[in-house]
Amino acid sequence: MGVASSVASIRAHVLPHFPVAADAPLAPLGHGLINETFVLDAPTPGQPARRFVLQRVNPLFSPAIHQNIQAVTAALADAGMATPALLPTRAGELCLQLPGSPGQTWRLMTYVPGHSFDVLSSAPDVAARQAAAAGALIARFHAALDGLAHTFVGLRAGVHDTPRHLAALGTALAEHAEHDLHAAAAPLGADILAAAAALPALPALPPRVCHGDLKFNNVLFAGAAPPDSERALCLIDLDTVGPQPLAFELGDAWRSWCNRSGEDQPEATLDLGVFAASLEGYRQAYGRPLSADERRALLLGPEWISLELAARFAADALNESYFGWDPGRFASRGAHNLVRARGQFSLHRAFVAAREERRQALAR
Numbered sequence: 001m002g003v004a005s006s007v008a009s010i011r012a013h014v015l016p017h018f019p020v021a022a023d024a025p026l027a028p029l030g031h032g033l034i035n036e037t038f039v040l041d042a043p044t045p046g047q048p049a050r051r052f053v054l055q056r057v058n059p060l061f062s063p064a065i066h067q068n069i070q071a072v073t074a075a076l077a078d079a080g081m082a083t084p085a086l087l088p089t090r091a092g093e094l095c096l097q098l099p100g101s102p103g104q105t106w107r108l109m110t111y112v113p114g115h116s117f118d119v120l121s122s123a124p125d126v127a128a129r130q131a132a133a134a135g136a137l138i139a140r141f142h143a144a145l146d147g148l149a150h151t152f153v154g155l156r157a158g159v160h161d162t163p164r165h166l167a168a169l170g171t172a173l174a175e176h177a178e179h180d181l182h183a184a185a186a187p188l189g190a191d192i193l194a195a196a197a198a199l200p201a202l203p204a205l206p207p208r209v210c211h212g213d214l215k216f217n218n219v220l221f222a223g224a225a226p227p228d229s230e231r232a233l234c235l236i237d238l239d240t241v242g243p244q245p246l247a248f249e250l251g252d253a254w255r256s257w258c259n260r261s262g263e264d265q266p267e268a269t270l271d272l273g274v275f276a277a278s279l280e281g282y283r284q285a286y287g288r289p290l291s292a293d294e295r296r297a298l299l300l301g302p303e304w305i306s307l308e309l310a311a312r313f314a315a316d317a318l319n320e321s322y323f324g325w326d327p328g329r330f331a332s333r334g335a336h337n338l339v340r341a342r343g344q345f346s347l348h349r350a351f352v353a354a355r356e357e358r359r360q361a362l363a364r
Helices: 005-012 066-077 124-145 164-173 184-199 247-255 274-284 294-318 333-353 355-363
Strands: 026-028 036-044 049-058 096-098 104-110 208-211 219-221 231-235 243-244
Touching: 005 026, 005 036, 066 124, 066 184, 104 247, 124 208, 124 219, 124 231, 124 247, 124 274, 164 184, 164 247, 164 294, 184 294, 184 333, 208 247, 243 247, 247 274, 274 355, 294 355
Parallel strands: none
Antiparallel strands: 026 036, 036 049, 049 104, 096 104, 208 243, 219 231
8 A cells, every 4th residue: 555545544543552642743764675664753742742663564573573572672771772662552562463364563662863874884984983883782782682581482483594595596496497597597506505515514602682684774873974873873673683693693794784786786895894893893892702603603604694695596586486676677586686696696705705804803
């Protein structure tokens, strides 16, 4: 449904369930691809309006995840960290579940003023300061949640099950021999599977409470311009919080942050300055030295994650069933995902080639 009809429907069916006025000003917020998001200004007699974020939660996520979000944000607040927090419904529920087929899940959260960036600054010195600030914020997030006594529920299984994704690539190559892109995807797929066989094993570290989706635009900064654009405030979009290996948490961040070419280019551009700055920010803010196993996990994490995503994109170049695509730039979903697969495999090779340099940064 379009934005206009969405707003009308929200006023009629959603807002009455929350402790805000049904006629409170409401407007779309951001360009998120997962959850439909609105900003809401709730008037308060004699005081400035309070601002909230209202989201229709993607059905990919179980409503049960709001128990995780509640536990995590409470722990962050207790540690003195800025964080959005859930505002329960009038019935005391953490989210609103509307009936229907499919049903809709809505949540209302406090608004943290700030600015998010899709990518780091193109100026190397500014990017380094942003990366250091973001790394330090993630370290404080991890430290605040270490030892959190909460049983996480509703989590999506197998998100970073690398062997499963590699097996899915092998299946796609075998089952789609007649696909128009098979001739191009097959050698790339073979290279990905060979690289996986050569990938060193990750150390056996216990999972820790992680954010789970550290795209750069999930780091909220104080403002759009310096110095506020170099001061990281909090992490947003907490749907994926839960136990995860440290290698996957920061490996995915570095896969995203350090590739200056972006995901839609066949050749990656690895920015080791961003890696070093974010690592140093993380290390200084965490509060204790990294163990040898933690350093090895952080060394290998971006290699694993970039290769895993290359396998997923390559499989979907043939399956054409999962990832979204840009029809304005590519002839098909498969063509877009093939370019993405090449880009991630290029990034994987760049991380492997820079392994010794990254090892030295981790040893400092």
